[in-house]
Structure formats: C-alpha cells, structure tokens
Amino acid sequence: QKEVEQNSGPLSVPEGAIASLNCTYSDRGSQSFFWYRQYSGKSPELIMSIYSNGDKEDGRFTAQLNKASQYVSLLIRDSQPSDSATYLCAALQGAQKLVFGQGTRLTINP
C-alpha cells in the first residue's frame, strides 16, 4: 500500500463546474497536509495547507481533512482552463519528510 494515494486521472471537468480531488494516507501520525499544483514542465506550487479536521477555504479552493478516515480532498469551484494541471497531495511524516501521492491530472474543458 502506498503511503499517500491519489487517483491518477485524468479527471475532466467542464469550465465553471466544481473539480473534486481526493487523497488518502496511511500514516495516522501525519498531522499536516498539503496540496500542490504542478503545471507541465514546472515545479510544484503550494496551493493549500491543512492541519485540522474540517474545511479550509481560500478563494476558489477548499481543502477538507478527515483524520478519522485518513482522507484529504481539494475542491476547486468555478473551474477555469488555467486550473488544468497535475495536483499533488502530500502528507508530512515526522518532523520534515513530505510524502507525495502520484498526482491527479486535471483537465478543465472550455
């Protein structure tokens, strides 16, 4: 079992709709979780961090964390073509080690 799992996609969503990205993790000791966006040929860019159960909103992005279910999600409202990218979920293990999922490729169709 991989430590952080994501559906690799591709996930195709029409412009203006809500894109829902999901992630599960195996290490119950992980307390900090992150979503990065990676455009093709570019490095990962931090979108959201979440540490507590529940929802955290930042503009069109909402991160959700459920530690009991070991589940993290990212919702993108009013999806735009510029949101088309690979989204990486990461969990912090121990003090410093970030463990990444394999990423979900998202395509927003105009």
Next chain:
Amino acid sequence: SAVISQKPSRDICQRGTSLTIQCQVDSQVTMMFWYRQQPGQSLTLIATANQGSEATYESGFVIDKFPISRPNLTFSTLTVSNMSPEDSSIYLCSVSRTGDSDTQYFGPGTRLTVL
C-alpha cells in the same frame, strides 16, 4: 515565500560523468531538501541538507551517489555522481522557513538527461 533559484535549469550529460546542481535562496531558511521526480512520477525525497553537517539521506539514497553540501543558510548543492540513464529526472530543491517549518516551497527544478 522565499525566492529560490537553481542552476543549471537543464543539462544533458554522458553516462559515467557527474553533475553538480546548485540551489540558492534569497533569505535565510531553516531547512533545505532535495527531491527527485522521475519521468511521469511524483516527487521522492532524496535527503535533507543540514547546514554545517552531513546530509540526512532517505532509504534508497546514499552519499556516494548523491553528495550534498550546505555551507550556509541560503545555499546547497546536490551532485549526481557516476550517472546512468536511470538518473534522468527532474531534481528539485525545497526550503522551509523558521516559524513555518512544516511548509515547503520548491525551486524551479533541474531537468537532467543522461545519455
């Protein structure tokens, strides 16, 4: 977030040679890390670059293959030694800052192709 630069941005190297990648940050940071992203794959942590001491390597990575230096709080190098085509990857440095040590920000990456 810190401004992070890497040199070179890309390189094509011959089998058996070595390449040193530099990572420079515009301000003092607490931690610096090196990751590898193989083609079509996600990121894997190679090591944590410790200032003034030996790097801490993850399982599967060894100092002889990936020597790392961090002479000060804003600069680190990763060397990929005795390269083979399997070393063709993107190598990324990341940093975290005092007071926000959980969050890592990535440099632009170095795209390495080994022939």
